[in-house]
Amino acid sequence: MRFIVVFVVAACLAGCLTMQVPERFIVIERGPGLLKALTPEESRIWVRDFDDDTQASIAFWKDALKADLLKNRGYTLVKESPVQDGAGRQGMALTLEATLGGRPVRELMAVFVIPGFLSNTIRVAEFVTDKEAFDAEVAGVAQALTTLH
Amino acid sequence: MLRFLLRCVTRADVGVASLVLWAAGCATSEAAYDRVSSSPAAYYDEPATKVDDGTRASSAGTPGSLGSAADQQTPAPAESGDGKGIEAAKRLVIYTGSMALMVPVADVALTGFLDKVVAMGGYLQTRAATTVTVRVPAAQFFPTLELLRKSGTVTDEQVNATDVTKKVFDIELRLQTADEARKRLIKILESATRIEDVLAIEVQIRRLTEEMELMKGELRNLGDQIAFSTLTVTFMANAPAPRPYPDRTSSRFEWINDVGVEKVLYGF
Numbered sequence: 001m002r003f004i005v006v007f008v009v010a011a012c013l014a015g016c017l018t019m020q021v022p023e024r025f026i027v028i029e030r031g032p033g034l035l036k037a038l039t040p041e042e043s044r045i046w047v048r049d050f051d052d053d054t055q056a057s058i059a060f061w062k063d064a065l066k067a068d069l070l071k072n073r074g075y076t077l078v079k080e081s082p083v084q085d086g087a088g089r090q091g092m093a094l095t096l097e098a099t100l101g102g103r104p105v106r107e108l109m110a111v112f113v114i115p116g117f118l119s120n121t122i123r124v125a126e127f128v129t130d131k132e133a134f135d136a137e138v139a140g141v142a143q144a145l146t147t148l149h
Numbered sequence: 150m151l152r153f154l155l156r157c158v159t160r161a162d163v164g165v166a167s168l169v170l171w172a173a174g175c176a177t178s179e180a181a182y183d184r185v186s187s188s189p190a191a192y193y194d195e196p197a198t199k200v201d202d203g204t205r206a207s208s209a210g211t212p213g214s215l216g217s218a219a220d221q222q223t224p225a226p227a228e229s230g231d232g233k234g235i236e237a238a239k240r241l242v243i244y245t246g247s248m249a250l251m252v253p254v255a256d257v258a259l260t261g262f263l264d265k266v267v268a269m270g271g272y273l274q275t276r277a278a279t280t281v282t283v284r285v286p287a288a289q290f291f292p293t294l295e296l297l298r299k300s301g302t303v304t305d306e307q308v309n310a311t312d313v314t315k316k317v318f319d320i321e322l323r324l325q326t327a328d329e330a331r332k333r334l335i336k337i338l339e340s341a342t343r344i345e346d347v348l349a350i351e352v353q354i355r356r357l358t359e360e361m362e363l364m365k366g367e368l369r370n371l372g373d374q375i376a377f378s379t380l381t382v383t384f385m386a387n388a389p390a391p392r393p394y395p396d397r398t399s400s401r402f403e404w405i406n407d408v409g410v411e412k413v414l415y416g417f
Contacts, residue, residue, distance in 0.1 A: 036417065044417050050404035068400045069409055076251060076304045076388035097251070097388035098410050104387035107410045122404060128413040131387065 017047050019086070019125075020147040022140030033121070043129035043137055047148065052120040058113045061122065062092045065111065069096060075107075083110045083142070085123070086149040093142075097131065106134035110145050123148075241317050243371070244290045244378035246308040252301035255279040255384040262382065265296065271377070280383040290378035297382060304388065313371055320371075324364045331357040 015032035025045060029036040033049030056064075069075045079095035091112035098105055107128045114121040125148060127134075127141040252258035259279055266273070271285035271293075285293050294308070331354055338350045391411070400406050407416075 044413055046413050046417060048407075050407070052404070064400070064402055065405060065408075068402075068405050072392070072397050072400070073409060074389065074392035075410065076302060078251070078302050078388075096410060098391045099387050099389060100391070100410065100414065105410055105414065107413065109408065124404070124408050126408060126413050128410055 017049070017123075018147075018149045019045075019047065019144055021045060022137060022144050024137070024140075025144075033123075039129075039133075039137070041129070041133055043127070043133050045125070045127050045141065045144075047123065047125040049114075050122045050124065052113070052122050053118075055115075055120045056113075058090070058092060058111065061111055061113065062094075065094065065109070069094070074098070078106070083112075083145055085110075085112050085145060086147045089114065091123075093145075095138075104131040105129070106131050106138075108134075108138055108141055112148075240312055241314040241371075241375050242287075243311045243313055243374045244287060244308070245311075245380070246290070246294060246378070247305070247381040247383075248294065248297050248303060248307075249305035249383040249385060250297055250301035251304055251385050251388055253386070255386045258300060259382075259384045262297070262300070262384070266293070269293070274379070279385065280381065282379060282381045284377040284379055287376055287378050290380065293380060301384070304385070305383075313375065317368065317371055320364050320368055324361060324368070327357050327361050327364070331361070 016030050017033065017035040018030075019035060019037075021027055021037045024039045025037040025043075027035065027037045035045070035047040037045040066077065070077055075096040075098045077094060078097050079093075081093050081095075083091045083093040085091060089112045091110055093108060093110040096107045096109065105128060107126060109127075110125040112123040112125075114123060125145055127138070129137065250258070256279065259281060263273055263281065263283070266283045266285055269285060269289045269292075271283050271289065274282040274284055276282075294306075297303070298306075334350055334354050334357070338347065338354065341347045341350055
């Protein structure tokens with residue numbers, strides 16, 4: 001029984017996402033391919049892993065995301081930049097804005113492709129909050145992304 | 150052997166002569182084409198960059214001729230370098246455009262933009278809230294777009310170019326023809342003795358005069374539009390609302406449907 005518990009904890013630790021979240025954030029949920037963090041004002045960081053059988057490249061996903069988020073949903077692209085995670089993987093980051101319920105909301109979306117044997121993993125880290133809070137927190141979140149494993 | 154060589158030389162000469170003739174023919178026809186194709190442009194466009202003092206074409210141009218209006222049109226698209234600008238300058242093009250920009254403070258950005266428009270010889274046409282329509286000298290149209298792109302996040306941009314070279318050419322030809330006809334009628338009028346003839350000729354002269362005034366007005370209007378491009382700019386402090394759900398489609402890539410601002414806000 002003890003062996004099973006140790007095995008499960010070890011497996012979780014091996015698969016769980018880790019990130020040194022910025023100072024004002026606390027991690028509220030962590031699991032395999034999942035991490036959620038919040039500030040007192042409920043600025044959100046949500047990191048998730050998605051399976052990708054197509055094994056498409058990061059360039060492909062960048063175009064696919066931009067096509068959907070900008071053309072289909074009507075978000076506004078504020079900035080686009082390269083980003084690097086804690087393992088040194090190169091990803092891409094989009095800063096988006098949309099006005100929801102009369103208030104401008106911004107998102108920093110970072111996407112990484114983790115190559116696998118039969119399928120890739122797409123890791124998406126999203127930071128979403130009001131525009132003003134975003135500007136105050138984004139530098140810390142960008143720094144935190146470099147510790148994402 | 151000699152006969153064979155002679156035959157070869159003769160064949161070669163014929164070939165060379167044919168080539169020379171063909172090349173000469175091509176050159177001649179191309180030159181002729183150039184003359185024909187460039188003649189309207191040359192007619193309208195003398196020094197494309199002659200006038201750039203902010204004087205409006207409608208007031209500067211001689212009535213009945215594009216004159217300085219055509220001279221002022223130098224769209225010189227920033228995109229066209231390497232000689233294409235010369236080709237573009239020969240055309241009479243009306244440029245219009247619109248842009249929506251996200252800027253930190255809309256009013257401040259708008260005021261700064263208007264100052265720059267005035268400094269470059271343009272003017273404000275209309276203003277409603279934070280949307281302005283300005284007229285800028287054609288030569289400043291693309292630089293102005295570039296300036297706007299650098300001053301904020303572009304959320305929408307549209308540029309239209311309408312080539313009116315043929316239209317202007319046609320109006321000027323019709324105007325010239327009408328003017329000649331009018332002059333002929335005036336000469337006939339001078340020698341007319343019967344009252345009926347005089348009245349009939351005067352009616353025709355009046356009709357032609359009215360037609361000519363309309364054509365001159367149209368030319369002035371075109372000249373103004375060519376010389377000054379129209380640009381509508383909307384300054385926004387915030388991004389617009391996303392498209393409502395009924396107007397959206399789902400991505401074929403499942404995971405993309407699970408990310409985005411709304412998903413994080415409402416599905417966290």
